[in-house]
Amino acid sequence: MAGADLWISAFLDAQAAEQGSARNTLLGYGRDLQDFADWLTRRGQTFETVERDQIEAYLIACEAEGLSRATRARRLSSIRQLFRFAYEDGRRTDNPAIQIKGPGRAKSLPKILSVAEVEALLTATRTSGRNPSENLRNICLMELLYATGMRVSELVGLPVSAARGDPRMLLVRGKGDKERMVPLSTPAREALVVWLAFRDKAEDVARRECGTPPGKHLFPARGRAGHMTRQAFHGLLKDIAAAAGINPARVTPHVLRHAFATHLLAGGADLRAIQTMLGHADIATTEIYTHVLDERLKELVLEHHPLARDAD
Incomplete structure (x- = not known):
């Protein structure tokens, strides 16, 4: 497996250097x-020797395992990019994956929450946490997430320096280390100010009593990363959803990101502005929210318009 490990390592290094791929993307690859x-090793094959029909056999095996269409499409994308790199790097004289057609992704509109449901989540957050520290942290996390539409990794990894000085806007470092500015709502700014004051006071006490150095992150934690993990926030969000009377299966950080964008669009925000705030490289990605809004409007008409109701 040493040969495969070297190929994968070289490919990931190239992706990081040339494409600026985010850490989570590289881990997925x-x-x-x-x-x-x-799979190749069990069949006596390597990246140097594998041919197109064997790659297709691997994809068939993935389908037989019950892997979703999206997962199979992602795996094929990873394989394609590996062999494109190998061909350009001179590791192979051909690209065995270039003509393979994948299963594609099932097209579906993003899941969202209504404004009332988001308000219920924010209300439930006010009484969350096992102590005042967790309570103020949770309020700040939720207000920032809904006010900015940040990705969960961007949220939990925010440096404390970004929050200094009661900012009207936050500098967010997103995918590929690209930076963008996102405006803060009044509730988000207020929650940020309160949490930051509490956090700084707690750090001052820890420094005086234990010699603990100040943390670099807005939401510090004891783990290796030094900040709250994505997994921990996922769990927190499920608990808050349950307390708000919303099915936890419907609530994820990305669903709140979708809600942020859709609610802005419904309120008349410009699509380009939403694209910038979300950090989308292509506006076509942002345009999906116009379809979400169209579907929601159709539902409202069918539910409430007198002529759309079935005759008694």
Whole structure:
């Protein structure tokens, strides 16, 4: 497996250097390619020798395992990019994956929450947490997420320096290390000010009593990353959803990101402005929210327009 490991390592290094791929993206590539490498090894094949029909056989095996269409499409994308890199880098004289057609992604509109449901989540957050520290932190997390539409990794990894000085806007570092400015709502700014004051006071006490150095992140934690993990926030959000009387299965950080964008669009915000705030490279990605809004408007008409009701 040493040969496969070297290929994967070189590919990931190139992606990081040339494409500026985010850490989570690189981890995803690595997992996909390691699974493919293991499958090849069990059949006496390597990245140097594999041919198109064997790649197609691997994809068939993935489908037989019950993997979703999206997962199979992602794995094929990882394989395609690996062999494109190998061809350009001179590791192979051909690209065995270039003509393989994937399953594609099932087209579906993003799941969202209504304004009333988001308000219920924010209300439930006010009484969350096991102590005042967790309570103020949770309020700040939720207000910032809904006010900015940040990705969860961007939210939990925010540096404390970004929050200094009662900012009207936050500097967010997104995918590919690209930076963007996102405006803050009044509730988000107020929650940020209160949390930051509490956090700084707690750090001052820890420094005086234990010699603990100040943390670099707005939401510090004891783990290796030094900040709250995505997994921890996912769990917190499920608990808040349950307390708000909303099915936890419907609530994820990305669903709140979708809600942020859709609610802005419904309120008359410009699509380009939403694109900038979300950090989308292509406005076509942002345009999906116009379809979400169209579907919601159709539902409202069918539910409430007298002529749309079935005759008694």
